[in-house]
Amino acid sequence: MCTSNIQVEPYVHTLGTVGSYPKEPEVGIIGHLNIGVSKRRKQSSKAEYDRVKGNRRRCFKIVRAKKEADRYRDDIHEYLEYHGDSLTPDQVKHLLDYRHCLSSCCNKSLFREHKSNGSKEYITSFMCGHKLCPVCNAQRSKNSRRKFRAFYEKNPEMMKRYDHMHLTLTVPHHHESSRYPRFYASQLMKDFNLMRKRSFWKKQVYAGEFSVEVTRNDSGLHIHIHALLLVKKGTQNRNILQRDILLAWNRITAGAGTRQILNEEEQLAIRKGNALLTEKDVAQLDPSGATFIGLETLYISSKTPKKGYQYCEHSGIWKKRVHPSDGEFFLNGILECLKYHFEPLALKRDGSLDMDLVVEILPAIKGQPLYRKFGAFHSGTKNAHPDAKMLNIKSKPEEDEEEIKQTLEEIGQEIQNPETGVPAERTDYEYFTISMSRVFVNPDDNFRISITTPRRKKYLHRSIAPTALAAIKYMQKNAALSAFRTKKMDQMTGKWGVGPYRFYHSKYNQSCLKHN
Numbered sequence: 001m002c003t004s005n006i007q008v009e010p011y012v013h014t015l016g017t018v019g020s021y022p023k024e025p026e027v028g029i030i031g032h033l034n035i036g037v038s039k040r041r042k043q044s045s046k047a048e049y050d051r052v053k054g055n056r057r058r059c060f061k062i063v064r065a066k067k068e069a070d071r072y073r074d075d076i077h078e079y080l081e082y083h084g085d086s087l088t089p090d091q092v093k094h095l096l097d098y099r100h101c102l103s104s105c106c107n108k109s110l111f112r113e114h115k116s117n118g119s120k121e122y123i124t125s126f127m128c129g130h131k132l133c134p135v136c137n138a139q140r141s142k143n144s145r146r147k148f149r150a151f152y153e154k155n156p157e158m159m160k161r162y163d164h165m166h167l168t169l170t171v172p173h174h175h176e177s178s179r180y181p182r183f184y185a186s187q188l189m190k191d192f193n194l195m196r197k198r199s200f201w202k203k204q205v206y207a208g209e210f211s212v213e214v215t216r217n218d219s220g221l222h223i224h225i226h227a228l229l230l231v232k233k234g235t236q237n238r239n240i241l242q243r244d245i246l247l248a249w250n251r252i253t254a255g256a257g258t259r260q261i262l263n264e265e266e267q268l269a270i271r272k273g274n275a276l277l278t279e280k281d282v283a284q285l286d287p288s289g290a291t292f293i294g295l296e297t298l299y300i301s302s303k304t305p306k307k308g309y310q311y312c313e314h315s316g317i318w319k320k321r322v323h324p325s326d327g328e329f330f331l332n333g334i335l336e337c338l339k340y341h342f343e344p345l346a347l348k349r350d351g352s353l354d355m356d357l358v359v360e361i362l363p364a365i366k367g368q369p370l371y372r373k374f375g376a377f378h379s380g381t382k383n384a385h386p387d388a389k390m391l392n393i394k395s396k397p398e399e400d401e402e403e404i405k406q407t408l409e410e411i412g413q414e415i416q417n418p419e420t421g422v423p424a425e426r427t428d429y430e431y432f433t434i435s436m437s438r439v440f441v442n443p444d445d446n447f448r449i450s451i452t453t454p455r456r457k458k459y460l461h462r463s464i465a466p467t468a469l470a471a472i473k474y475m476q477k478n479a480a481l482s483a484f485r486t487k488k489m490d491q492m493t494g495k496w497g498v499g500p501y502r503f504y505h506s507k508y509n510q511s512c513l514k515h516n
Contacts, residue, residue, distance in 0.1 A: 052121075052418045053446065053447065055121055055122055055418075056122070056418075056441060056446070056447035056448065056449060057447055058122060059122035059439065059441050059447075059449055060441040060443065060447050061138065062106060062109070062122070062125060062135065062138075062436055063436055063439050063440070063441050065134045065135040065138050066105070066106045066135055066436040066437055067437070068134045068135075069102045069105055069106075069133055069134050069135055070102070070103075070437055071352070072102050072132075072134070072353050073099050073102040073103050075352060075353045075355060076095055076096075076098065076099040076102070076353070076355070076358075077099065079095075079355040080092070080095060080096075083355075087359065090363060091359050091362075091363070094359075094362035094363050094366065095358070095359065095362065097362075098130060098132060098358070098362060100483075100486070100487055101128035101129075101130040101133060102128070102130070102133060104126075104128055104479075104482075104483040104486070105125075105126075105127050105128035105130070105133055105135050105136065106125040106126065106127060106135055106435065106436035106437075107126070107435045107436075107437075107479065107482075107483070108125070108126045108433045108434075108435070108475055108478065108479035108482070109122070109123075109124070109125035109126070109433060109434060109435065109436045109439070109475075110122075110123040110124055110125070110431060110432075110433055110471055110472060110475045111123060111431070111432055111433070111434065111449070112415075112429050112430070112431055112468070113429060113430050113431075113432055114417050114418070114419075114424060114428060114429045115428055115429060115430070116417065116420075116428065117417070117419050117420070119417060119418045119419045119448075119449075120418075120449040120450075120451075121418055121449075122449060123431075123468060123471070123472060124472055124475075125436060126475060126476055126479030126480065126483075127139060128483075131365055131370060132358070132362075132365075137342045138342070140342050140371075140393065141338070141339060141341070141342035143393060144338050144341065144342065144371075144391075144393055145335045145338050145339075147390055147391050147392075147393070148334060148335060148338060148391060149331065149335065150390060151387055151390045151391055152331055152334065154387060154390070155385075155387060158230070159324045159330055159331070159334075160324045161233070162206055162207075162230035162231060162232060162233065163230075163231045163232075163233055163237060163238070163297070164228065164229070164230060164231075164297070164298050164330075164333070164334055164337075165228075165229045165231055165238065165241075165295055165296065165297055165298070166226070166227070166228060166229075166294070166295070166296050166297075166298060166337045166340075167208075167210075167225070167226070167227040167228075167229050167245070167293075167294065167295050168224060168225070168226055168227075168293075168294030168295075169188075169192065169224060169225040169227070169245075169249060169290070169293065169294075170222070170224040170225075170290060170292060171184070171188065171223075171224075171253045171256040171257070171289075171290050172253075172256050172257030172258075172259065172288070172289070172290060172291075179253070179254075179255035179256040179257075179288075180256055182221065182360070183221060183223070183360060183361055183364040184221075184223055185212045185214065185223050185361075185364065185365070185368065185370065186364070186368060188212065188223055188224075188225060189212065189225075189372070191249075191252050191253060192210065192225055192227075194252060195245070195248050195249060195252055196374055196375075198244075198248055200241075200244040200248070201244075201245075201248075203232075204231055204232055204234075204237065204240070204241050204244070205229050205230065205231055205232070205241070205375060206230045206231070206232055206375055206376055207229075207230045207373075207374070207375035207376035207377040207378075207385065208227055208228050208229040208230055208373070208374055208375055208377060209227065209228055209338075209341070209371070209372065209373040209374065209377055209391070210225050210226060210227035210228070210341070210371070210372060210374070211225070211226055211227075211340070211341035211342065211370055211371040211372075212224075212225055212370045212371075213225075213226060213340070214357075214361060215347075221357070221360075221361075226337075226340040226341055228334070228337050228338065228341075229241075229295075230375070230376075230377075236275075236276065238295060238297070239274050239275060239276040240276065241295065242273070242274050242293055242295040243274055243276050243277055243281065245293050245295065246270075246274075246277075246281075246285075246291070246293045247281065247284070247285075249289070249290050249293060250285050250286055250289040250290055250291060251286065251289065252289070253289040253290040254286040254288055254289040255286075255288050255289070256288060256289060256290065257287075257288045257289070258288065259287040259288055260287055260288075261287050262282070262285065262287050262291070266291070267279075267282045270282055270285070270291055270292075273293075297321055297322075297323075298321070298322055298330070298333035298334060298336070298337055299319040299320055299321050299322060299333055299336070300319070300320050300322055300329060300332050300333050300336055301315075301317045301318060301319050301320075301336065302317065302318045302320075303317060303318070304318065305318055306318060306320070308320050341371055342371075371393065373388075373391060376388060377391055379391075379392060415429070426466070430459050430460070431459070431460045431465045431468075431471040432457045432458055432459045432460060433457075433458050433460065433475055433478075433479075434451060434456055434457050434458065435456070438451055438452050438453050438456050439451060439452070440452050460474065460475075
């Protein structure tokens with residue numbers, strides 16, 4: 001295959017480069033980021049140590065997620081070997097697209113290495129963005145919580161002006177039910193949108209956001225909605241809203257299940273969750289529709305007993321309800337509620353992939369947003385909050401700049417040696433890229449970062465990485481191009497996969513040749 005049009009990557013492979021380097025500018029005056037330079041007090045050794053530890057912990061989490069992604073990749077490869085011939089060409093295509101994403105995610109990660117003692121700092125990684133990627137889901141969760149924190153820090157009155165509640169919506173779905181298709185995430189979101197148009201909702205709910213979670217149970221796929229609601233204050237507003245949602249959601253989802261009657265025990269259980277529900281309310285419920293509405297105030301949780309926490313048998317964790325007067329604890333409760341929105345899909349309890357479920361949902365979630373905002377949090381509406389755009393997750397060019405700014409702030413305003421704390425000139429360190437699968441972070445040694453295969457490091461030449469911003473942008477562009485080329489080459493040869501994991505599917509290859 002001719003590769004003459006592919007440019008050689010401008011890397012150097014030793015630290016002994018020749019030439020002088022300008023001092024790297026601080027965050028705020030790098031490139032075209034219009035951030036502004038703020039005067040800061042010199043950090044104490046304690047603050048610097050915390051920054052270093054935070055950077056290493058961040059690297060540790062990415063390494064752990066990358067190893068999980070690699071296990072998923074191997075699960076897919078094994079599944080294709082044993083079941084590939086029984087799959088349709090479209091199913092194989094989606095599986096191999098998924099495996100390609102898992103393989104390419106964090107395959108290029110940027111680090112800074114100090115020459116004097118070899119200490120390393122993690123900068124950032126190129127990520128695939130797939131909905132079922134454990135690395136990218138963790139990053140989405142982090143970005144969402146960071147943006148909500150920034151929003152509430154700018155608008156602290158929102159915590160006191162509205163009651164924050166966590167809503168869980170389900171439907172009684174069964175294989176034999178014709179009300180919803182087998183994978184009904186899209187229909188579930190349409191029904192939720194329909195309910196949000198009801199007058200009671202517009203009157204009581206100011207804003208919110210939601211996501212769709214997919215699991216499997218004995219009855220088949222279990223798809224449900226988790227939502228954060230900002231509810232207008234009022235006497236018994238939780239019970240009033242819960243009753244209205246129950247009656248509306250039951251009518252909307254009627255016919256979803258096969259239940260013909262609500263027995264006395266079920267009726268008592270429904271009324272137990274809300275003092276405002278009457279026998280008349282329960283009597284008008286359709287047994288084939290949804291009858292469970294989870295609406296609760298916010299909490300923070302712990303895996304171990306703590307003072308003020310109560311044990312929840314349903315979730316198996318200790319919970320403590322939080323209120324706006326709790327300040328930072330209440331904000332933590334908001335952020336903890338957001339974690340539900342980025343739970344990984346299609347996993348078994350032991351953490352491995354449920355491959356049958358993956359095969360089923362991959363085509364259905366292609367191009368389907370599973371996370372949305374509504375009400376005043378939706379920046380595209382006329383009644384949107386003035387700062388609603390702060391909560392946007394979808395990446396745009398200007399938001400990419402904000403992500404880079406955040407990354408640079410996390411690794412420190414002034415570049416210092418992580419081991420000694422001594423300020424570093426540009427001649428004292430180099431940037432290099434490597435796959436996260438080649439990185440080891442030792443939690444027993446202050447989370448110190450090391451490279452398991454040093455020969456795989458690719459040092460960036462000074463001409464393309466004079467600053468951290470330039471190094472990040474080059475790494476992102478180069479990684480995206482490399483991933484695209486790898487996938488394109490596999491398509492052209494009829495073999496899909498990355499590295500040693502290549503799988504040939506005759507039916508899919510014939511389909512490719514026919515359409516090409």
